[in-house]
Amino acid sequence: MTDQTLTPAAFAERLGANADLVGGTLERMLGAQTLPGEISRPARLLEAMRYAALEGGKRLRPFLTLEAARLFGVEGEGVLRAAAAVEMLHCYSLAHDDLPAMDDDDLRRGRPTLHKAFDEATAILAGDALLTYAFDALADPATHADGAVRAELCLGLARASGLGGMAGGQALDLAAESVGRPLPQIAIERLQAMKTGALLRFAVEAGAIVAGASQADRLALAAYGKALGAAFQIADDILDAEGDDATLGKRAGKDAGRNKATLVGALGIIGARRLLGKFVEQAEAALAPFGARADVLIAAARFTASRDR
Amino acid sequence: MTDQTLTPAAFAERLGANADLVGGTLERMLGAQTLPGEISRPARLLEAMRYAALEGGKRLRPFLTLEAARLFGVEGEGVLRAAAAVEMLHCYSLAHDDLPAMDDDDLRRGRPTLHKAFDEATAILAGDALLTYAFDALADPATHADGAVRAELCLGLARASGLGGMAGGQALDLAAESVGRPLPQIAIERLQAMKTGALLRFAVEAGAIVAGASQADRLALAAYGKALGAAFQIADDILDAEGDDATLGKRAGKDAGRNKATLVGALGIIGARRLLGKFVEQAEAALAPFGARADVLIAAARFTASRDR
Numbered sequence: 001m002t003d004q005t006l007t008p009a010a011f012a013e014r015l016g017a018n019a020d021l022v023g024g025t026l027e028r029m030l031g032a033q034t035l036p037g038e039i040s041r042p043a044r045l046l047e048a049m050r051y052a053a054l055e056g057g058k059r060l061r062p063f064l065t066l067e068a069a070r071l072f073g074v075e076g077e078g079v080l081r082a083a084a085a086v087e088m089l090h091c092y093s094l095a096h097d098d099l100p101a102m103d104d105d106d107l108r109r110g111r112p113t114l115h116k117a118f119d120e121a122t123a124i125l126a127g128d129a130l131l132t133y134a135f136d137a138l139a140d141p142a143t144h145a146d147g148a149v150r151a152e153l154c155l156g157l158a159r160a161s162g163l164g165g166m167a168g169g170q171a172l173d174l175a176a177e178s179v180g181r182p183l184p185q186i187a188i189e190r191l192q193a194m195k196t197g198a199l200l201r202f203a204v205e206a207g208a209i210v211a212g213a214s215q216a217d218r219l220a221l222a223a224y225g226k227a228l229g230a231a232f233q234i235a236d237d238i239l240d241a242e243g244d245d246a247t248l249g250k251r252a253g254k255d256a257g258r259n260k261a262t263l264v265g266a267l268g269i270i271g272a273r274r275l276l277g278k279f280v281e282q283a284e285a286a287l288a289p290f291g292a293r294a295d296v297l298i299a300a301a302r303f304t305a306s307r308d309r
Numbered sequence: 310m311t312d313q314t315l316t317p318a319a320f321a322e323r324l325g326a327n328a329d330l331v332g333g334t335l336e337r338m339l340g341a342q343t344l345p346g347e348i349s350r351p352a353r354l355l356e357a358m359r360y361a362a363l364e365g366g367k368r369l370r371p372f373l374t375l376e377a378a379r380l381f382g383v384e385g386e387g388v389l390r391a392a393a394a395v396e397m398l399h400c401y402s403l404a405h406d407d408l409p410a411m412d413d414d415d416l417r418r419g420r421p422t423l424h425k426a427f428d429e430a431t432a433i434l435a436g437d438a439l440l441t442y443a444f445d446a447l448a449d450p451a452t453h454a455d456g457a458v459r460a461e462l463c464l465g466l467a468r469a470s471g472l473g474g475m476a477g478g479q480a481l482d483l484a485a486e487s488v489g490r491p492l493p494q495i496a497i498e499r500l501q502a503m504k505t506g507a508l509l510r511f512a513v514e515a516g517a518i519v520a521g522a523s524q525a526d527r528l529a530l531a532a533y534g535k536a537l538g539a540a541f542q543i544a545d546d547i548l549d550a551e552g553d554d555a556t557l558g559k560r561a562g563k564d565a566g567r568n569k570a571t572l573v574g575a576l577g578i579i580g581a582r583r584l585l586g587k588f589v590e591q592a593e594a595a596l597a598p599f600g601a602r603a604d605v606l607i608a609a610a611r612f613t614a615s616r617d618r
Contacts, residue, residue: 037473049472124408131440136467147456148460159344162347162441
């Protein structure tokens with residue numbers, strides 16, 4: 001494999017190529033054409049969903065889905081649909097997190113947030129509809145011929161993103177802000193594992209599920225996804241503490257101003273960087289069984305840790 | 310079958326018995342115990358989900374699921390879980406529709422709405438988590454041994470409740486309010502078929518899917534569900550125009566005050582009552598193939614049309 005020496009530039013190119021593929025899939029799914037069982041697609045709601053899902057973003061989650069499946073030689077429409085479903089789930093969560101009653105953000109990826117570009121009601125509904133569409137995409141026979149695989153994808157996404165995962169993590173995050181005193185490290189790590197880790201982990205697992213990977217391979221990839229998710233969130237905390245608005249495309253320094261539960265707050269920048277390094281090592285170690293085939297995923301973990309926005 | 314002469318009192322008893330069964334299932338699902346893949350269940354978010362899902366309501370949708378399955382002799386945990394999933398989806402939609410940015414309601418089923426009892430952020434998240442949990446419940450092997458059936462349930466729920474169904478209908482409803490002039494009847498009927506009809510129809514179909522009904526039987530039940538959904542919404546419009554706060558458990562007369570798209574507005578009360586009668590007849594006609602076995606479902610259509618709240 002020539003991937004063994006994947007340079008940052010080569011990784012960026014691969015990230016971009018996957019993003020284009022997923023963008024094309026999302027573009028097709030979010031077209032005006034109704035699917036069987038749909039009565040009509042209201043234009044403004046669809047436009048809001050497209051605004052939330054089609055523009056910008058690194059597409060890290062679908063990248064992980066696509067590359068996890070490629071480990072087992074699987075590519076094509078089915079895994080692209082699964083990747084697009086994970087991205088729709090992610091985009092719904094951004095739209096709802098940005099709402100005035102939640103994080104109250106005006107700017108996202110350098111553009112007005114969804115409720116600023118449209119209105120609050122439309123942002124709530126577009127988020128709801130993207131969340132729902134993610135399950136639609138996974139449950140549709142176009143994603144996989146085997147119904148058991150489709151149901152497993154739906155169940156995995158639900159567990160990663162609901163009460164015991166992402167939505168629960170966001171609830172804990174909002175609660176931590178209002179308490180006004182810092183959480184202990186272990187509580188922050190659990191909060192972050194729920195809020196961002198669970199979906200990143202599922203993004204990896206989804207590729208393995210679609211590809212029909214063995215249980216052992218799935219466990220290895222889940223361990224990788226878990227470590228990568230932890231690394232991602234620490235890197236995010238460090239970026240917020242050190243970045244500026246222009247490179248972030250959103251307001252910097254807002255975590256400290258709001259008493260957000262972050263590992264930079266709990267450990268300081270140096271402690272946070274050390275922990276970040278530990279999680280990247282864990283992510284790489286989990287991929288050992290795959291040898292050089294997994295170099296793209298190793299590069300993804302390093303990219304996650306060192307990204308500047 | 311003794312159901313042939315189902316009196317209103319006997320129907321009410323059966324509705325209550327089913328509601329108790331579904332309530333018990335929801336109570337178990339919304340307990341503190343985590344499921345595999347869940348990291349933790351944050352107490353306040355869970356409490357809000359329980360507030361939204363466990364109290365009150367006629368439980369009409371899960372009633373339809375349970376009774377549709379009973380047509381084919383199927384009862385038990387699997388269909389109860391499917392019925393509970395439909396109810397969670399319904400409760401999420403109420404929580405989000407009540408939000409200040411949407412219908413801005415303070416009262417629901419005679420109690421403070423979710424965002425009044427908790428806060429807006431929690432109401433948004435609890436709705437998101439109930440929506441997600443509905444798919445969790447359907448995709449879980451505890452609902453049906455056959456993965457293809459579970460995936461079909463997920464797909465049906467998604468199509469009924471997303472962009473091309475309920476969420477889309479709510480978007481059209483909000484848009485109609487802001488236009489300020491009445492919609493033509495055909496547009497109102499489509500809006501209502503999306504906003505409330507699609508989920509009522511799926512509630513019926515879900516029972517048939519779990520029970521493994523034939524394609525012909527499923528089509529008959531889908532036609533019944535569609536007509537019942539249309540009847541339900543007209544009855545709702547009539548209730549709003551004629552009812553009072555105390556019997557409704559929410560503010561009456563608000564549709565007219567807000568320029569809501571209703572069939573009472575388009576047709577007048579007499580015209581609306583006539584159309585209601587037509588849809589009830591359609592619902593009954595669709596059940597003809599099942600003979601006296603379907604008397605409970607016929608009673609449900611009549612109940613839907615004549616209910617006083």
